[in-house]
Amino acid sequence: MTGKEGDYRKGMKVNKGVWKRRISIPGLLALLCLLTGMLSGCGFIEWLLEDEEDFYEEEQETEGEDGTEDSGSTVSLSERGTVISQENGKLVIDRRSREQEIPMGEDGWTIFVYLCGSDLESDGGAASDDIEEALAAYPSQQTRVVYQTGGSSYWYQDISDERLERFVLENGELQKVDERPNANMGDAGTLSEFLIWGVQHYPAERMGVILWDHGSGSINGVCFDEQYEYDSLSIAEMAAAFDWVYDSMTDRFEFIGFDACLMSTLEVANQLVPYARYLYASEEYEPGTGWDYTGMLDYLAENPAADGKALGKQICEDYYVHCREADAQQMATFSVTELSGIDDLVQACNQAFQVVYEQDDLGDAARKILGADNFGGNTRAEGYTNMVDLGMMLDNLSDYGEEIERAREKLEECVVYNVNGRLHKQAGGLSVYYPISVQGSEELQTFAQLCPCNYYYALVDKVAYGAGTGSAQDYDNSSLLQDIADLAELFGISAAGISNPTTNIGEFASVDESELGIADIYFDCNGNYVVEFEDMDELAYACCSVFVNDGEDGIFYVGSTEEIYYDYENNLIRDDFDGLWLTADGVMLPLELAESTDTCSIYACEIMLNGEYDTALRIEYDWEYGEWSVIGIWDGIDPETGAASREVYELEDGDVFEPVYYWTSLDDDTEEWYLGDACTVDGEVELTYDYLPAGYYFYSFELHDIYGNVYYTPYITQEIDEEGNIWFYPDDMEDM
Template structure:
């Protein structure tokens, strides 16, 4: 009886704290209700990005016939006044202010029941002719899914949990969304589109990582307020245009993607992709064909792989089909055509020039987690034919234990007159069978460590001026007599990807004593570098990709971190260079190499993701 009395008291208190939402007029339904499922996480507690977006919504707010309903939670701290980290709260966004509609217990926003309850409650209390829902937070692609609740061990909604939440809400309300959007990274995939197809008309999401500022909500809310009958594709175009414009203002537009996908036209993509998979499946037992498929996947534009630990292994599906077209021309052409028909609007950028709107999970780089990720992916049971292919394909990759071996491990410099600005050609050889296994060849420039005879500091791993002759097994490269510097120090640059005239590099560093990688975009035409910001990478435990590129500000402390290679032990560890204070107008500048002891070698990766560093030969 004491327990019942205590429970009744809690119910009465909760009712007193939770204002009853205003119902729609007696005539029936409002025109439009926009739901925002806002998992604040570290994006809010660290940078206040969620509160900034709420303020963008409040510039317009709800109207008599349109509603903007937000559920907040999942963050240790909120910047916007009135939002608590102790409760989940539901808000009606009005012009200039938030109106509290309901206060809930501290719920895990990574649970399907939390999401389905939000959808069901909103539909019941704000019935409308049209609905849209936006998922605000982190995204991690087709394997790890969406969200990272900071208050509940960074729990996320995996794809099967998203499906369960939508299905539960539909059974209770029969709701159908005009638009389902992810203001999050890596969620514009075929798998996610298939999963959401029964519940919505259009998907708006990004193939690549999103900058921390995310979407601009003022034009989104304004478009609904002005036209409650706006269609999902037109609203999607408003989202895309607003995102692009804000990214230009925030100077993040060099590395963004966003697409609007017509979910009604996704079935043809699924069908023709299945045909392509069947053709690849017939070849998966043949070593040379597997090597070839792996090479085509390796050169495909992919996302969430910016030099840190781990990779989302999400690849652009149209670019993958184009790379596979030499062996599977009919199936690849059908995939490209179906994607073009399904993607209503598409935004890409210099850093992601081949992004065409729909990605696919295709394991390629995160070898350590191939098995774990495939086990998760299999449970979704979205594309059974493809899942079977991936199982056979990954087993083949993991079965190969031995990596590349050099015929002569020490590269040799040719006696020649080198072009201006470059050193002589250096060569090394592998046998032909090994050569056909190689998917990536990089040149490595190193600098001797003062006072340490057997240690060198690796300055860069780059693909420029390096090539492989697969017939002879000869690898040739030459080094530049100048090198990029930051704060007067040579930078340890690793090439991540090359798209057209643009090359993306990662520079390991500590920014204000926090480990990061500086992401730098190089314009080959203009021979200029742009520091996009600092990136934390992908969390090894949760698989969550850092959405925020941290700006580098004047006055910040910056320490470049160098891979230091010990020739005796063949081990590499990270060591700190000099720490300097970031000046106004920080720039990467190319300067001639200073006099000193340097060495050059090669870093090779085979199709099973086994890598090897050759010996390093002294150079002048």
């Protein structure tokens, strides 16, 4: 690639010092790849067309610890409570409903808790702790809690791990009332059987359901059974379970709540409309302490006639206090969603995203969507949930027209109460799936079956198509936007779907002039590394990636930073790297940006804790005060199950952590992971933002396109001397 005219031998980035002779290092133009975020096949509508497997008719079979097969429950299209169709270009929403809703009891409350203990119980007794919280509440004759326990290999309470057990908490006493053979708590039939039994034996004027365990957002669902290979209740399975309960009831549940991570989503809310009046859930991960059951039951003891809205507000407030007591309030989110407003919200969102979809500049829309708050990590170190705040998404798109503003208004009408911590202060209460980084074709198929808005789905499909082809300019979605009797059939059952994608996740991806509209890569007259574009339509954002030479035949990945200058007027970006880096007690930390807001940035740093535990250290940079601080350690998203860890742990005195560094060879494709120097915690971890140690480093732009793909530009050599001065040694631009 040819450079600009002028002198680009630049030594120091500041305008002083002597010129240094260029050093040519063979292999420095080898291009690395960060994980690509989207699949590289064609649009994913076509893939579902080719897929003959019927998700809703599929018999799910899992194997328990005893080796027996759990037959699972068949989820049939005919048993769905919601059918969304399209007629004359408009959505038509048809849901199960009753001519008259009659309370099933004369007064009081019954709350059914589906307590899937999983490793949260076996590793630390979190489920047992919540039972103890409930027992500590004021006794009440008008409120009862009915539990079904299962899903854990060990219980701290006197609860069996060999069968399902049912308990009733009433008047301050917990009594076992029933037991059943062991079964998969991640199966729709297990949930429905418990609730059918429950509403028959313990009806009340108002009834609620709490699903307790790990959550994962819209894709992998909730309730991961430890004894059945962590099988979970998908959103489709969960909706089917409530549909099977429907005929045993004369009224809806007052609420369906999730004491689980990441479950306050539009996709979840849409599925639950026929079965409950309110949704209680968190957009973000929940701390291990979860809900405050003492506070909830104390409130009902004093206010037995409270409705779901009033109770939900109290649970929100108690939840935030509970988080604050656990020093976890900064990441807290919790909301109460009135499900009767979801139809209007879905209709408004469909119209809003039609406007977005029809924009000529897809890049502008994608950048605005990616600028919204997201939940659950979404980094390589922590895993991806791809859950993005719907409210902030609409706020960022607001200049597209009144349709966007109308959808935002409908969201505010639905979310009747919510609380947010400092790091999510603008969260709107409901998240929605957006493909920040897709981990496989099954994820996209699952979303296809859940998405309630065809134009939003078309937008996501357009992005997926661009990920596979490098551009969405020739994208054709005519099959998506035609009239059809059931969007579920179009979106993943039998009529259409996504193309069978292949993924380049984990492979090397170099960038050249044919990609991202790159016009040139060069050094300017001030010694800044510059990438110039024909246009920046397909660039979402960029980071700078820094590597350090191991002194032999390889390089270590130091991490990425946000020190990039964007010049949209001239269609270019240039580096703003100053050689400063974060260290903990003098040890360099391999940082990866997790999220960034107007007030702070959150970074993830992969570490080995106490010599045996691979996890991530979460670190915050406060833009207002210019301060770094440790949030805690978080295990992130389980790569096998998709379950989000519920606990952010504080480092304790005596803990030893070692940064985990990625290493790759300059001679071949060999890659390894190495541990850095150990840090022993003694009080507060000392974070210092200082110059990198003197030595040779390699620098590259990490370019993220709007389709989720990530590329490196050719990287160049830089030297940081003892005074912190940065010297660059670019190869001839012709070699780049």
